[in-house]
Amino acid sequence: MELKTKVNAEEGKHDLVITREFDLPLELLFKAFTEPELIEQWMGTKVLKFEGRKFGGWQFETSDPKGNVVFKADGVIHEFSPNKRIVRTFEMAGVPFGVQLEASEFEAITDEKSRVNMHVIFESVAQRDEQLKLPFKQGINWAHNRLEEVMNKLR
Amino acid sequence: MNLRRDVFQAIADPTRRAILLLLASQSLTAGAIAANFDTARPTISKHLQILTECELLQQEQSGREIHYHINAKKMKEVADFIEPFRQMWDDRFNKLEAIMKNYKPKK
Numbered sequence: 001m002e003l004k005t006k007v008n009a010e011e012g013k014h015d016l017v018i019t020r021e022f023d024l025p026l027e028l029l030f031k032a033f034t035e036p037e038l039i040e041q042w043m044g045t046k047v048l049k050f051e052g053r054k055f056g057g058w059q060f061e062t063s064d065p066k067g068n069v070v071f072k073a074d075g076v077i078h079e080f081s082p083n084k085r086i087v088r089t090f091e092m093a094g095v096p097f098g099v100q101l102e103a104s105e106f107e108a109i110t111d112e113k114s115r116v117n118m119h120v121i122f123e124s125v126a127q128r129d130e131q132l133k134l135p136f137k138q139g140i141n142w143a144h145n146r147l148e149e150v151m152n153k154l155r
Numbered sequence: 156m157n158l159r160r161d162v163f164q165a166i167a168d169p170t171r172r173a174i175l176l177l178l179a180s181q182s183l184t185a186g187a188i189a190a191n192f193d194t195a196r197p198t199i200s201k202h203l204q205i206l207t208e209c210e211l212l213q214q215e216q217s218g219r220e221i222h223y224h225i226n227a228k229k230m231k232e233v234a235d236f237i238e239p240f241r242q243m244w245d246d247r248f249n250k251l252e253a254i255m256k257n258y259k260p261k262k
Contacts, residue, residue, distance in 0.1 A: 005245035007237055020248045028255045038258075042251035135239035 009132060014125045018118040026108040029116060030083045045071060053080050058088065097131050098123040162209045170194060171202050175211065175225065182215065182224035
């Protein structure tokens, strides 16, 4: 089966490319990336700030049900070309991954299909690999937390 | 059911990791696997069931016996550390697609 979302991260390089085709017109895809209430829905994070323009800033924050902040990221937008391209910096708070440069290109395949191509550039190979491993570690943590939850219920 | 999470849940348990290690070089029956542990036999059976359900182990019938062996393809998927990252984005993008398919522009 062809994978819909592709990640290309070559060994020893400090960048990666995420590609995905959508059954959506280009305008709708771009809207999903640039309207705060839509970003909040699919990214599962709160959008504190999103200024879709050159020199604009953006700020995301995610809290757990108890109100503890578990994810915080921000950056500055360097290019904002509607339905074409967004270039921005990305920095996650509290992790040693440095600042990333992200260039996202949007294109129409047909009237009803579109594609996004996200090129993410890291400061070093080590930082890129740490970032790649993050969901894996979270998965393990999730499993441990889940296990604890189950064990606590058994007590 | 989320298969990816099941796999992580499976490998997060020390006994199940030990079972996977044991089967890395051989295929064994449930009894032979249980003989390697102090844990009660039904507990080992439960572990084998979980590992089989998330496709890390495969069962093979030979005569009256069932042998367990490692599913190399699935193990590789877990070992490949890019895969969870890819799935994270895949989940997000699937959500995006679903949301935008129902999107009605505000008049």
